[in-house]
Amino acid sequence: xxxxxxxxxxxxxxxxxxxxxxxxxxxxxxxxxxxxxxxxxxxxxxxxxxxxxxxxxxxxxxxxxxxxxxxxxxxxxxxxxxxxxxxxxxxxxxxxxxxxxxxxxxxxxxxxxxxxxxxxxxxxxxxxxxxxxxxxxxxxxxxxxxxxxxxxxxxxxxxxxxxxxxxxxxxxxxxxxxxxxxxxxxxxxxxxxxxxxxxxxxxxxxxxxxxxxxxxxxxxxxxxxxxxxxxxxxxxxxxxxxxxxxxxxxxxxxxxxxxxxxxxxxxxxxxxxxxxxxxxxxxxxxxxxxxxxxxxxxxxxxxxxxxxxxxxxxxxxxxxxxxxxxxxxxxxxxxxxxxxxxxxxxxxxxxxxxx
Amino acid sequence: xxxxxxxxxxxxxxxxxxxxxxxxxxxxxxxxxxxxxxxxxxxxxxxxxxxxxxxxxxxxxxxxxxxxxxxxxxxxxxxxxxxxxxxxxxxxxxxxxxxxxxxxxxxxxxxxxxxxxxxxxxxxxxxxxxxxxxxxxxxxxxxxxxxxxxxxxxxxxxxxxxxxxxxxxxxxxxxxxxxxxxxxxxxxxxxxxxxxxxxxxxxxxxxxxxxxxxxxxxxxxxxxxxxxxxxxxxxxxxxxxxxxxxxxxxxxxxxxxxxxxxxxxxxxxxxxxxxxxxxxxxxxxxxxxxxxx
Numbered sequence: 001x002x003x004x005x006x007x008x009x010x011x012x013x014x015x016x017x018x019x020x021x022x023x024x025x026x027x028x029x030x031x032x033x034x035x036x037x038x039x040x041x042x043x044x045x046x047x048x049x050x051x052x053x054x055x056x057x058x059x060x061x062x063x064x065x066x067x068x069x070x071x072x073x074x075x076x077x078x079x080x081x082x083x084x085x086x087x088x089x090x091x092x093x094x095x096x097x098x099x100x101x102x103x104x105x106x107x108x109x110x111x112x113x114x115x116x117x118x119x120x121x122x123x124x125x126x127x128x129x130x131x132x133x134x135x136x137x138x139x140x141x142x143x144x145x146x147x148x149x150x151x152x153x154x155x156x157x158x159x160x161x162x163x164x165x166x167x168x169x170x171x172x173x174x175x176x177x178x179x180x181x182x183x184x185x186x187x188x189x190x191x192x193x194x195x196x197x198x199x200x201x202x203x204x205x206x207x208x209x210x211x212x213x214x215x216x217x218x219x220x221x222x223x224x225x226x227x228x229x230x231x232x233x234x235x236x237x238x239x240x241x242x243x244x245x246x247x248x249x250x251x252x253x254x255x256x257x258x259x260x261x262x263x264x265x266x267x268x269x270x271x272x273x274x275x276x277x278x279x280x281x282x283x284x285x286x287x288x289x290x291x292x293x294x295x296x297x298x299x300x301x302x303x304x305x306x307x308x309x310x311x312x313x314x315x316x317x318x319x320x321x322x323x324x325x326x327x328x329x330x331x332x333x334x335x336x337x338x339x340x341x342x343x344x345x346x347x348x349x350x351x352x353x354x355x
Numbered sequence: 356x357x358x359x360x361x362x363x364x365x366x367x368x369x370x371x372x373x374x375x376x377x378x379x380x381x382x383x384x385x386x387x388x389x390x391x392x393x394x395x396x397x398x399x400x401x402x403x404x405x406x407x408x409x410x411x412x413x414x415x416x417x418x419x420x421x422x423x424x425x426x427x428x429x430x431x432x433x434x435x436x437x438x439x440x441x442x443x444x445x446x447x448x449x450x451x452x453x454x455x456x457x458x459x460x461x462x463x464x465x466x467x468x469x470x471x472x473x474x475x476x477x478x479x480x481x482x483x484x485x486x487x488x489x490x491x492x493x494x495x496x497x498x499x500x501x502x503x504x505x506x507x508x509x510x511x512x513x514x515x516x517x518x519x520x521x522x523x524x525x526x527x528x529x530x531x532x533x534x535x536x537x538x539x540x541x542x543x544x545x546x547x548x549x550x551x552x553x554x555x556x557x558x559x560x561x562x563x564x565x566x567x568x569x570x571x572x573x574x575x576x577x578x579x580x581x582x583x584x585x586x587x588x589x590x591x592x593x594x595x596x597x598x599x600x601x602x603x604x605x606x607x608x609x610x611x612x613x614x615x616x617x618x619x620x621x622x623x624x625x626x627x628x629x630x631x632x633x634x635x636x637x638x639x640x641x642x643x644x645x646x647x648x
Binding site for chain 1: 357360361363364365367368369371372375376378379382409410411412413414446464466467468469552554583584586587588590591592631632633634635
């Protein structure tokens with residue numbers, strides 16, 4: 001196999017081969033397509049060789065059972081990484097007060113450097129990169145500890161720039177090794193930096209950036225924009241930018257549609273809530289449409305979920321106090337059925353457009 | 356990317372750390388902006404020290420706030436200087452008249468801003484605080500005679516006041532602004548005045564009456580809500596006096612000192628502020644009876 005693929009592309013190819021084999025077997029049972037013995041033998045040999053090469057080069061899952069195990073390994077590696085990171089934090093807190101300042105600084109700098117070297121070592125030894133991901137997250141945690149503790153030791157006035165440093169480090173590791181967990185860490189750090197910086201443009205102290213959800217809308221839109229930047233060799237990265245960007249926007253809109261008091265807009269609380277309710281429904285609809293159009297299932301699901309949550313919160317606002325409870329929940333159920341019918345219709349339209 | 360990624364990551368780590376350490380070194384270079392001799396009254400332990408097995412670090416907390424009123428008569432901390440003019444100078448938009456409808460909601464929505472606060476140590480603000488306290492007690496004694504207050508109220512008030520005189524912080528916020536160099540020119544005694552980054556807020560006050568009973572129109576007033584570096588790390592090399600306190604007395608310098616007020620301060624701290632207005636502890640020494648602090 002000479003073509004260079006990303007792991008994501010290789011996995012998709014393996015999934016297509018498996019699905020093709022299942023469908024071919026079904027077609028043969030239905031007598032719709034029957035291959036000759038020679039064709040069947042050559043096809044099987046080709047696919048077997050393909051799957052062997054893909055598994056060897058990219059460590060992809062070639063069966064349903066392997067896929068389930070891989071999911072389990074991902075969850076376990078994440079939990080392991082979190083636990084080890086917590087151990088690093090608490091270990092340092094336990095003993096740092098007994099050390100002189102130069103020793104504290106040396107250990108704080110050495111931690112993330114050694115962990116980064118550990119990521120490289122793990123990546124060379126084991127191509128599944130599960131261990132590299134664990135060590136990568138520990139390296140990120142060490143860097144967070146590094147800057148936090150330096151701030152504490154030297155009584156440095158806190159700024160949001162630490163978020164930017166953490167984001168840059170995470171992105172470098174993520175793009176070097178294709179580690180999505182570090183990409184997420186970088187995205188979250190970047191959201192923190194962008195939101196805090198946007199907050200300071202209005203003059204407020206950066207730590208209060210959470211008191212104005214519009215700060216997160218700006219950060220979310222930037223992330224969503226980044227997802228359109230070509231990611232040759234990292235085809236599984238743009239969905240993370242899209243989803244987290246949309247999450248930042250949608251959650252902020254949801255909050256502001258219920259608590260208008262914390263908006264930048266110079267209207268009354270009620271006025272702000274009307275603005276964001278309208279924006280929320282419009283945006284959810286646009287997101288669903290975009291997800292269908294671009295074949296981004298995660299985006300479509302996100303839009304549908306937020307549309308439903310927004311609708312339910314408005315129902316609660318309007319009717320909970322005076323409507324009999326059984327009628328209220330009946331209305332919620334009927335609304336869900338209506339949304340289901342609409343989505344079914346949209347799916348049918350999509351199917352007609354792309355048979 | 357794979358070829359150079361590790362090198363880039365490590366180089367970035369080292370660069371960021373060099374930048375942070377260079378900033379800390381710059382702060383401590385040259386002549387300190389302030390060098391004030393404080394005591395445990397102003398710098399108690401930040402949290403229960405030596406009891407927290409999970410954290411062996413030691414920090415002291417700069418204590419300066421005296422919010423509230425002396426038995427509803429005189430303000431404990433005076434922010435009358437933080438008027439609308441000063442709020443506008445710091446950058447708050449005060450265009451909406453305090454007397455207009457909706458002014459309270461408008462200003463309640465405003466977020467705090469970062470500025471620089473001036474902390475005065477054992478100066479005129481402290482003397483005014485003491486005078487207000489004595490005046491309040493004298494007025495309360497009259498109230499007891501006219502049965503507006505009970506004898507118990509008076510004794511509690513006296514006890515609280517005496518504890519504050521003996522063990523309360525003598526640091527008061529006396530000014531705020533955006534330009535620390537200008538503030539230092541106005542408050543040039545750097546053994547008595549600390550210029551430090553702070554968070555300031557705007558507050559709307561409805562029509563009211565002052566202690567003399569005169570009517571006060573709706574107004575805007577600022578306040579300093581936080582000092583940004585009020586938790587100050589104690590390096591290992593400076594902990595000897597605190598360690599000796601633990602071993603000698605069996606009690607630890609912790610934040611509960613603020614609440615018990617039942618003892619004299621046990622140590623003095625030379626606190627210095629540098630070119631970035633960030634503090635560090637230069638020295639901690641034990642206080643004896645002869646220090647009279």
